[in-house]
Amino acid sequence: MKRAKLRAPCMNILRQLTKRRNSEVFEKLQKLANQLKKRFAGKIGKIIVFINQKGGIGKTTLSHAFAYLLAKLGFAVLIIDIDPSGNISSNSEADRTDTPGVMELLLTTSKIDETIQYIEKYGYYVIAAPEGRQLESKDFIKMLDQTETPAMNLRNGTETLRDHFDFIIIDTGPNLNDATMNGLVAADEIIVPTTININSLDGIADLWDAVCSVRESGVNALPIRGILINRFNARGIADRETKDFIDQIAAALNAPVFSTYIRHAAIVERATKARQALTAFKEADNTPIIDDIYKFMEEYLKGENESVANKATTV
Ligand SMILES: Nc1ncnc2c1ncn2[C@@H]1O[C@H](COP(=O)(O)OP(=O)(O)OP(=O)(O)O)[C@@H](O)[C@H]1O
Ligand SMILES: [Mg+2]
Numbered sequence: 001m002k003r004a005k006l007r008a009p010c011m012n013i014l015r016q017l018t019k020r021r022n023s024e025v026f027e028k029l030q031k032l033a034n035q036l037k038k039r040f041a042g043k044i045g046k047i048i049v050f051i052n053q054k055g056g057i058g059k060t061t062l063s064h065a066f067a068y069l070l071a072k073l074g075f076a077v078l079i080i081d082i083d084p085s086g087n088i089s090s091n092s093e094a095d096r097t098d099t100p101g102v103m104e105l106l107l108t109t110s111k112i113d114e115t116i117q118y119i120e121k122y123g124y125y126v127i128a129a130p131e132g133r134q135l136e137s138k139d140f141i142k143m144l145d146q147t148e149t150p151a152m153n154l155r156n157g158t159e160t161l162r163d164h165f166d167f168i169i170i171d172t173g174p175n176l177n178d179a180t181m182n183g184l185v186a187a188d189e190i191i192v193p194t195t196i197n198i199n200s201l202d203g204i205a206d207l208w209d210a211v212c213s214v215r216e217s218g219v220n221a222l223p224i225r226g227i228l229i230n231r232f233n234a235r236g237i238a239d240r241e242t243k244d245f246i247d248q249i250a251a252a253l254n255a256p257v258f259s260t261y262i263r264h265a266a267i268v269e270r271a272t273k274a275r276q277a278l279t280a281f282k283e284a285d286n287t288p289i290i291d292d293i294y295k296f297m298e299e300y301l302k303g304e305n306e307s308v309a310n311k312a313t314t315v
Contacts, residue, residue, distance in 0.1 A: 022286050025294045032301040033073040037166070039308045043076060045162025048169055048225070049187035053203055055174030058193045058230035060087045061268060061278060065293050066300075067169040068122055068277040073297075075166035077124040078116065080154070082106075082183050083173045084136040086129030091275040092119045094128040101128035103135060105157045106182055108147055112157050122280060125165070135179050144178050154182035155219070176210050184214050189225040192253060196229060196245050204252045211253075224255035225303075228296070232261040260296040265289040 036044070050063040060083055067088075071077040081089045082102050089096050094117050104110035105127060115127045134140050144150050161168060170183045184190070190211065194200045214222050227249055250257050267289060271281035284290055 022290065022294070025291070025298070029069075029073060029294060029297055029301065032298065032305060033075065036301060036304050036308070037074070039305070039312075040166075043163060044166040046167055047158070047162075047186055047188045048167065048191060049172060049183045049189075050170065050191050050193060051172045051180065051184065051207070052192050052194055053174055053176045053180070053207060054194070054200055057195045057200065058262070059083065060085070060171050061272065062193050062228060062230060062262065062293075063169050063171040063191075064088050064091065065278040066297070067124055067167070069279045069293065069297055070167050070169075071122060071124040072279070076164065078127065078161065078165045078168045079124060080127045080158070080168060080170045080183070080186075081129040082135060082154075082179050083129060083171045084133040084179075085173070086131065086133075086135075087272075088171055089126060089128035091277065092122060092124075092126050092128075094119060094126045096128045096131045099128065101130055102154075103130045103140065106147075106153050106179060107140075107143055108153050108157070112161065122277065136173060136175065136177065141178055150178050151181050151185050152219075155186040158186055176206055181210065181214075184210060184222065185217075185219055187222065188220070189223050191225055191228055192255070193228045193230050194249060195231045196242055198245065200245075201248060201252065204249060208253055224253055226256050226258040227253060228258050229261040231264040233264045258296060258299055260292060260299050262292045262296065263289055 050059045050066075052059060063079070064087075067077050067079050079088055079092075080102060081094075086096060089101070094101075099117060100110035100115050102115070105112065105115050112127075116125050117128060118125050129135055144153070147153060149156065158168065170187060172180045172183045192207070211222055211224065214220065227246075229246070246257055265287065267281070267284045267287055268278055271278045271284055274281060274283075278284055279290065279293055
């Protein structure tokens, strides 16, 4: 009984401390974000694709959390949903039937401004995926192949968007089909989420080939900004195994690994079930996984500030 009495106030104090820590971290992020915005006369106009043809490793979860947090930091954000599951579209309560979306954009049957929806509750914009996993249907892929420039349609369609958005985030599905290739061709940089699991290396050579084919086409240099470790479980995995996996995936993609790892946390499934972006999910406030996401954002924004500053000194 005595213990229970002591515990309640202790928990309150702990909660208050964590709250203060989280709001301090958010303030730090806001400073980095403001610093970055000031470096640009207009919008930043950067297109980032989250890609890994392995299914269920967290592309949607992380791209959605990242996009929402960018919007919360005051950036103008657009999400282009080419994941056939369309989870970001449905969680954003975007219209996936009557308003033209990413399918019409890819098939060049709609103009870009007809496809963009403002999502008031999250403060960002979405180009939605259609209902019923149509983006991976044979009919759609066939129609896409019959357009004049099947791999370039998204890039061509989004040409004018850089003037209107700071960040354009593309979520992709568990394959490297023509729709996903459109995402790669349109992007300025790639983030590759992965879990630490030897099976996660399956098919990584195909992703590397796809990246190389875009680079060789001369359309863009397509840097891999980083490999983002997700569902990390520090206790369950021997250090050697983790290190080996990280070395292998970094070598296979010739790319850096973000120093922030996103832990495995049950709250993610709850946010998924509640159809919310993890960073917008109230129950997840002040949990360690939100610390991870904030830390990742800090790493990302610091990198952006540094690279813009370096470009300015070399010009
Ligand atoms: N860090 C995490 N901790 C716990 N569960 C997670 C974590 N990240 C993702 N998940 C869960 O894993 C499942 C798959 O995640 P998600 O849909 O983001 O993967 P995906 O790569 O987008 O899948 P697909 O390739 O099918 O589009 C979801 O149910 C999600 O809640
Ligand atoms: Mg997904």
